Amino acid sequence: MFPDLLLSVCPRLHGRFHELAPHLVPLDYTNQPDIRLPLALIVSMPELKENPFRNRIVEVFSEDGQGNLSFNDFVDMFSALCETAPRELKTIYAFKIYDFNVDNFLCKEDLEKTLNRLTKGELTPEEVNLVCSKAMEEADLDGDSKLSFSDFENMISKAPDFLR
Amino acid sequence: TPSSDTDSNTDSEEESMSEGEMERLKEEVEEKKKVIAIMRNKPWRMKRRLVHLKECQEFVDKFEGALGKGKGRKFYAYKVMMTKKWIKFQRDFENFKTTCIPWERKIKEVESHFGSSVASYFIFLRWMYGMNMVLFGLTFGLVVIPEVLMGLPYGSIPRKTVPRAEQPTAQDYSVLMDFNGYCKYSVLFYGYYNNQRTIGLLKFRLPLSYLMVGVGTFGYSLMVVIRTMAKNADVGGGDGDDGEFTFAWKMFTSWDYLIGNAETADNKYASITTSFKESIVDEQENQKDENIHLRRFLRVLANFMIICCLGGSGYLIFFVVKRSQEFANRDDLSWYEKNELELIMSLLGLVCPPLFETIAELEEYHPRIALKWQLGRIFALFLGNLYTFLFALFDEVNNKLEEEVSIRNASIWAQKEYYANFTLYNNDTDTTPPPMDPSDVIRGPCWETAVGIEFVKLTVSDIQVTYLTILIGDFARAVIVRFLNYCWCWDLEATYPSYGEFDISGNVLGLVFNQGMIWMGAFYAPGLVGINVLRLLSSMYYQCWAVMATNVPHERVFKASKSNNFYMGLLLLILFLSLLPVVYTIMTLPPSFDCGPFSGKAKMFDVIMETIDLDLPAFLGTLMGYAANPGLIIPAVLLMVLAIYYLNSVSEAYQHANAELKKKMQMARDEEKNRRNNTESTDQVMKDLEDLLPNRSLLPPAPPPETDNKADQGGKSTKVRPGTAGKDVNLQKDVSLSSPNPNARGAVTRPPGPRGPGPLPGNGQQGPGGGPGRGRGRGQPPPRR
Numbered sequence: 001m002f003p004d005l006l007l008s009v010c011p012r013l014h015g016r017f018h019e020l021a022p023h024l025v026p027l028d029y030t031n032q033p034d035i036r037l038p039l040a041l042i043v044s045m046p047e048l049k050e051n052p053f054r055n056r057i058v059e060v061f062s063e064d065g066q067g068n069l070s071f072n073d074f075v076d077m078f079s080a081l082c083e084t085a086p087r088e089l090k091t092i093y094a095f096k097i098y099d100f101n102v103d104n105f106l107c108k109e110d111l112e113k114t115l116n117r118l119t120k121g122e123l124t125p126e127e128v129n130l131v132c133s134k135a136m137e138e139a140d141l142d143g144d145s146k147l148s149f150s151d152f153e154n155m156i157s158k159a160p161d162f163l164r
Numbered sequence: 165t166p167s168s169d170t171d172s173n174t175d176s177e178e179e180s181m182s183e184g185e186m187e188r189l190k191e192e193v194e195e196k197k198k199v200i201a202i203m204r205n206k207p208w209r210m211k212r213r214l215v216h217l218k219e220c221q222e223f224v225d226k227f228e229g230a231l232g233k234g235k236g237r238k239f240y241a242y243k244v245m246m247t248k249k250w251i252k253f254q255r256d257f258e259n260f261k262t263t264c265i266p267w268e269r270k271i272k273e274v275e276s277h278f279g280s281s282v283a284s285y286f287i288f289l290r291w292m293y294g295m296n297m298v299l300f301g302l303t304f305g306l307v308v309i310p311e312v313l314m315g316l317p318y319g320s321i322p323r324k325t326v327p328r329a330e331q332p333t334a335q336d337y338s339v340l341m342d343f344n345g346y347c348k349y350s351v352l353f354y355g356y357y358n359n360q361r362t363i364g365l366l367k368f369r370l371p372l373s374y375l376m377v378g379v380g381t382f383g384y385s386l387m388v389v390i391r392t393m394a395k396n397a398d399v400g401g402g403d404g405d406d407g408e409f410t411f412a413w414k415m416f417t418s419w420d421y422l423i424g425n426a427e428t429a430d431n432k433y434a435s436i437t438t439s440f441k442e443s444i445v446d447e448q449e450n451q452k453d454e455n456i457h458l459r460r461f462l463r464v465l466a467n468f469m470i471i472c473c474l475g476g477s478g479y480l481i482f483f484v485v486k487r488s489q490e491f492a493n494r495d496d497l498s499w500y501e502k503n504e505l506e507l508i509m510s511l512l513g514l515v516c517p518p519l520f521e522t523i524a525e526l527e528e529y530h531p532r533i534a535l536k537w538q539l540g541r542i543f544a545l546f547l548g549n550l551y552t553f554l555f556a557l558f559d560e561v562n563n564k565l566e567e568e569v570s571i572r573n574a575s576i577w578a579q580k581e582y583y584a585n586f587t588l589y590n591n592d593t594d595t596t597p598p599p600m601d602p603s604d605v606i607r608g609p610c611w612e613t614a615v616g617i618e619f620v621k622l623t624v625s626d627i628q629v630t631y632l633t634i635l636i637g638d639f640a641r642a643v644i645v646r647f648l649n650y651c652w653c654w655d656l657e658a659t660y661p662s663y664g665e666f667d668i669s670g671n672v673l674g675l676v677f678n679q680g681m682i683w684m685g686a687f688y689a690p691g692l693v694g695i696n697v698l699r700l701l702s703s704m705y706y707q708c709w710a711v712m713a714t715n716v717p718h719e720r721v722f723k724a725s726k727s728n729n730f731y732m733g734l735l736l737l738i739l740f741l742s743l744l745p746v747v748y749t750i751m752t753l754p755p756s757f758d759c760g761p762f763s764g765k766a767k768m769f770d771v772i773m774e775t776i777d778l779d780l781p782a783f784l785g786t787l788m789g790y791a792a793n794p795g796l797i798i799p800a801v802l803l804m805v806l807a808i809y810y811l812n813s814v815s816e817a818y819q820h821a822n823a824e825l826k827k828k829m830q831m832a833r834d835e836e837k838n839r840r841n842n843t844e845s846t847d848q849v850m851k852d853l854e855d856l857l858p859n860r861s862l863l864p865p866a867p868p869p870e871t872d873n874k875a876d877q878g879g880k881s882t883k884v885r886p887g888t889a890g891k892d893v894n895l896q897k898d899v900s901l902s903s904p905n906p907n908a909r910g911a912v913t914r915p916p917g918p919r920g921p922g923p924l925p926g927n928g929q930q931g932p933g934g935g936p937g938r939g940r941g942r943g944q945p946p947p948r949r
Contacts, residue, residue: 155413
């Protein structure tokens with residue numbers, strides 16, 4: 001709904017959306033078509049190409065959880081990644097991005113996957129285990145050996161480097 | 165229900181909406197408006213957001229107009245419309261401002277290649293450029309332009325003319341490069357300005373404006389720096405414990421989402437991995453019990469060596485300045501001898517920092533601490549150099565002042581002689597003789613212009629050295645490494661010398677000190693600010709190009725966030741330190757007798773006195789006279805001191821309260837954790853108190869009739885009333901420090917239910933034999949929290 005409203009407000013973003021798949025994306029939305037671009041196209045954008053979490057980012061913002069973005073979702077994603085997005089919003093989305101198995105908790109496997117993406121598999125399994133248990137120990141407040149959103153938020157809100 | 169017909173054109177319909185309904189409607193409208201405002205913060209899908217937005221907007225539009233009452237309704241609707249228009253205008257203006265920010269794309273490009281720390285240098289550079297533009301506007305608009313447009317032209321009076329002795333060489337390139345010749349007698353320097361009280365048709369008061377602009381420069385810079393510091397402090401926060409969440413933060417916040425370049429990404433991965441490995445090693449090994457004494461000795465030795473270096477460099481500068489004074493009297497100077505002072509200062513700035521780094525290896529500090537020491541030492545070096553330079557300069561000024569007295573006498577004498585000769589040769593005492601040709605008048609030494617020239621030369625040589633360093637140190641090095649690599653024995657790119665990294669702290673410090681010199685010199689050389697603006701502009705393009713073309717990303721990409729306020733703090737310090745010499749000269753040194761806007765006055769600030777006397781109404785003059793009375797000033801100063809002391813204590817009290825709250829939160833969290841995990845409390849206080857409690861397994865189960873009693877007492881337990889325990893000794897009393905001897909009524913053997921953790925003095929008492937029994941008889945103790 002309302003893609004024509006979005007179109008008028010952010011034409012440049014629509015330009016970027018369009019150039020990802022010129023034959024699929026229409027230039028006007030008066031018929032309100034429901035066009036979704038697949039994950040593989042979105043992650044080829046230069047802003048996301050080098051990001052280790054690019055797949056997760058796109059999946060989080062897609063409605064079906066598979067990474068197919070309509071233009072609405074596209075605008076959503078970039079407005080959350082934008083510098084001027086409020087901190088609470090970024091926290092919420094960061095939590096979702098790091099939650100690989102989509103169960104609204106960051107369990108140990110999520111942490112391990114995050115770490116492996118960050119270090120490109122350079123750490124040994126013992127080191128990975130140590131780091132994940134230390135991180136879990138630091139942030140887990142209610143002792144259920146997984147991080148709920150409030151644990152995550154409490155930890156992130158104190159971090160000096162989060163906004164970037 | 166309010167009338168559903170919201171078309172409230174008729175009064176009768178309005179009356180049908182009662183006051184209460186209007187209020188409710190108003191509340192709803194406000195609520196919808198709030199929802200619209202916070203919608204940005206909600207993580208909703210775009211569809212849901214748009215649906216809600218449309219709904220709320222429609223509701224607000226429909227009912228808002230209806231809320232105005234009676235005759236005020238139209239005005240209310242008008243007010244609402246204007247508010248909306250104003251908000252829209254503000255939003256458009258914000259968008260426009262964002263697009264107007266210069267060099268944004270360039271900086272973003274650098275950021276995506278090199279990370280946020282390198283980009284922070286360019287953002288700082290841009291900020292400096294903005295500030296300097298404002299200062300430039302002030303100086304040129306209020307001092308230079310009026311003098312050029314409305315003042316006397318070049319050559320009309322002695323101070324504006326090149327003296328006859330210097331005229332043949334005044335246009336030589338070498339003389340101009342030294343800022344002598346035509347440069348010296350131009351608007352660039354203090355000496356050019358005339359001391360007429362008002363100039364031109366507009367009666368522009370130039371001397372007053374000169375002084376005010378000089379002072380206003382510092383005032384504006386101070387305001388801007390402090391405002392930026394306050395803004396940075398807000399965003400940064402940084403009150404979290406440094407070691408509290410090390411691993412969690414490393415995991416979730418180390419990736420820089422703005423990186424878009426493959427090479428940088430690779431470096432970032434490597435640096436994250438290294439950082440994790442370092443933390444792991446830190447975690448696994450305990451304190452290295454090394455030889456503390458050796459380490460301390462080495463540190464003291466290193467500090468001693470560095471102090472020697474600093475002292476040596478200070479002395480070197482002093483020596484060179486003295487030599488330059490001797491050179492000033494000679495004429496046959498080589499290029500080196502003429503520019504010796506500036507060269508030495510710039511070279512010291514180049515050579516000493518690496519020297520400090522090498523010596524600092526003796527100290528074996530953690531890298532972050534070592535960086536802070538390094539920055540502190542470089543700062544001390546620059547500061548020492550600058551102040552030594554200043555002192556030597558002031559020595560020279562004093563010499564010039566002495567010289568001035570004799571020259572003044574000589575020039576008056578020469579003038580009298582000229583007139584005498586004229587009447588002698590013309591035998592005509594009726595005509596008034598023409599004034600002496602300006603270039604023939606004997607000129608005083610004009611110490612202000614001399615000081616201005618020194619600062620300008622220093623700045624220019626600093627610029628030259630910086631640009632040359634980049635050209636040779638980075639560009640030539642990159643070219644050599646790239647092209648010589650094909651025919652060299654070892655891999656130039658991977659090992660020595662390889663490509664350079666961008667030295668952030670060195671560049672930032674250089675910028676800060678450059679600004680300090682500008683602040684100091686701007687009063688004596690108004691053109692200096694213009695030179696600086698040009699320098700910053702060209703620096704931005706030149707360094708952006710150099711970074712992208714010749715540098716590689718750091719191996720250890722470090723964060724810029726907390727450093728911003730550190731550099732601002734340095735800038736503030738430098739601002740104060742540059743303020744001091746200028747204020748000193750304004751207040752104590754007499755201005756030259758024949759050059760500059762204050763010539764002829766006893767002190768520079770006499771301009772203000774003059775203005776108050778002549779231009780302002782009489783009562784203001786008397787008012788200022790009263791205000792300047794020491795009897796008024798001393799109490800004012802005392803008041804300010806007291807206010808500072810008071811604010812300081814208040815802020816300390818807040819910090820204490822903060823710390824207490826944090827501790828409480830931490831304890832609560834720990835207890836929560838331990839309770840869920842069913843482990844022993846790690847808090848020593850709690851542990852001790854637990855040990856003092858009687859063994860709970862000895863308690864019989866609770867008898868039923870006690871439950872009412874307990875409910876009562878549970879309710880009463882929150883009240884602190886020492887005396888009420890008289891009739892029912894089993895009253896569960898809230899622990900209070902004011903309670904009389906609890907032993908009289910039997911021990912309070914368990915902590916009260918609703919209270920949080922904290923010292924529980926009542927618990928410490930083990931009552932006499934009867935007490936525990938009585939206490940236990942009441943059945944199960946309430947849960948501890």
